Amino acid sequence: MGLLSLDIHDFRNIHRASLEFSPGLNLITGENAAGKTSLMEAVYYLGRVRSFRTHHVNQPIREGQSAFRLVGRLQHEQGRMIPIGIERQTGSLQVHLDGAAVRRLSDLAGSFPVQVHSGDTANIISGGPRYRRQTLDWALFHVEHTYRDIWQRYARALRQRNAALRAQAPANQITSWDGELVEAGNEIHAIRLRYIEGLVPRLQQELAHLLPSLDVQLGYQRGWTVERDLAAQLQHSLDSDRSLGNTRSGPHRADFQLIANGQPLQSHCSRGQQKAAIVGFMLAQVKCQQDRAAPLGAFLLDDLGSELDANHQARVLDALRALDMQVFVSAIAETPAALPDWPGMKRFHVEHGEIQEVV
Numbered sequence: 001m002g003l004l005s006l007d008i009h010d011f012r013n014i015h016r017a018s019l020e021f022s023p024g025l026n027l028i029t030g031e032n033a034a035g036k037t038s039l040m041e042a043v044y045y046l047g048r049v050r051s052f053r054t055h056h057v058n059q060p061i062r063e064g065q066s067a068f069r070l071v072g073r074l075q076h077e078q079g080r081m082i083p084i085g086i087e088r089q090t091g092s093l094q095v096h097l098d099g100a101a102v103r104r105l106s107d108l109a110g111s112f113p114v115q116v117h118s119g120d121t122a123n124i125i126s127g128g129p130r131y132r133r134q135t136l137d138w139a140l141f142h143v144e145h146t147y148r149d150i151w152q153r154y155a156r157a158l159r160q161r162n163a164a165l166r167a168q169a170p171a172n173q174i175t176s177w178d179g180e181l182v183e184a185g186n187e188i189h190a191i192r193l194r195y196i197e198g199l200v201p202r203l204q205q206e207l208a209h210l211l212p213s214l215d216v217q218l219g220y221q222r223g224w225t226v227e228r229d230l231a232a233q234l235q236h237s238l239d240s241d242r243s244l245g246n247t248r249s250g251p252h253r254a255d256f257q258l259i260a261n262g263q264p265l266q267s268h269c270s271r272g273q274q275k276a277a278i279v280g281f282m283l284a285q286v287k288c289q290q291d292r293a294a295p296l297g298a299f300l301l302d303d304l305g306s307e308l309d310a311n312h313q314a315r316v317l318d319a320l321r322a323l324d325m326q327v328f329v330s331a332i333a334e335t336p337a338a339l340p341d342w343p344g345m346k347r348f349h350v351e352h353g354e355i356q357e358v359v
């Protein structure tokens, strides 16, 4: 699986580009503000139909234009090639996959799953719990077929319960949602826990190479006290939920932390170590997908050089090489430190939004 080619029209500072990619490494170089992250963002957009940089849907449209268009060709198993097209106009979005209009974005899931490491991924350490839950949930949507349904069931029950709480409805109207909430909530927790139990050894394997001096653990909180099961906890906190107008217990409040040598990563580690740890976390997620026969389409690493010394850059590149999948790496330097032997790699140079393959 991977992206064979990409045509870009009016995305960020990229006016036009028509690119053929390597199924292995694609190295994107250029100076500051050349358009490297914009190219990464365009690749990511084909996989997720959103940006990793902004929630403002129109922001990637090139200034002065009214729409951007991305057209890609995906390589699927058995050698089949699948075209995908996305057009975003101010106020509308059209997505085509394999010649047919896509009505629900969830129908796209699995066609080109991408994972990114960019400046924003530092949110795994420094952002709010919502970001970390989304990171877990995105992976689970891909590896667990039932997860999306369970998650939607839970979200619906939670919305209804919260609406009843806000409306100061009688207690029995509020608790009438508890059965559904508890059933779906326990399933969500069980699936997450199983995933994390598989993720932790993968994380430790990755970090044994990237950060050999640190013992990294992952601390997971399920979203309610360990003292009670979820049903009892919902009962227990009914009064405080009513006064707050919000359900404060359940897997929608889950969180996790990366812990290095017994300390929170952000207080114990340098910026470079934090970046390496986050890359390791994302690589571990990719390995878990591969273990579960739900491989990713591409892994994107934006700005290899930022925060990382030559030694750590080389380690990260080695780890990416070992994934044996399509990878996009952007860097300011023409040749990053110690590029591993990577057959079929391609280089692209970006200057003022113009992208040239370097041959």
Ligand SMILES: Nc1ncnc2c1ncn2[C@@H]1O[C@H](COP(=O)(O)OP(=O)(O)O)[C@@H](O)[C@H]1O
Residues within 6 Å of the ligand: 011, 012, 013, 014, 030, 031, 032, 033, 034, 035, 036, 037, 038, 039, 059, 060, 061, 062, 063
């Ligand atoms: N919607 C847009 N239209 C035109 N230019 C944009 C848009 N959004 C961002 N830019 C500009 O695109 C340039 C390239 O940005 P970026 O891809 O982040 O560069 P790099 O990652 O190479 O440093 C920047 O100068 C930025 O201001």
Ligand SMILES: [Mg+2]
Residues within 6 Å of the ligand: 036, 037, 038, 302, 303
């Ligand atoms: Mg950039």
